[in-house]
Amino acid sequence: MAHASVSAALEAQKKFQSWFNEWLEQGQKKVVVRVENEESLLEIYSQAVRLGLPCSLVRDAGLTQLSPGTPTAVGIGPAPAEVVDKITGKLKLL
DSSP, X not given: OHHHHHHHHHHHHHHOHHHHHHHHHTTOOOOOEEOSSHHHHHHHHHHHXXXXXXXXXXXXXXXXXXXXXXXXXXXEOSOOHHXXXXXXXXXXXO
16 A cells, blocks of 8 residues: 555655645545445546546566456555545445
């Protein structure tokens, strides 16, 4: 999850400087939610891309139990909470 949040934040820093700066100044809030399956994870990522949000899809390197390339996490934002909530608002906290 850390990989996803850092990657998304770096994208925001490049493309959404004002969102990044506000997030940085306000304490770097992070919320971790869960999905039930890989299909749901990929759908969350697709929705973030369609909305033009800074986001990152992490795929496992395959060094442990998962096969190489298995999607394991999505990072979204920093972005306005009301926009991110359109995608993640109904998901349960991890």
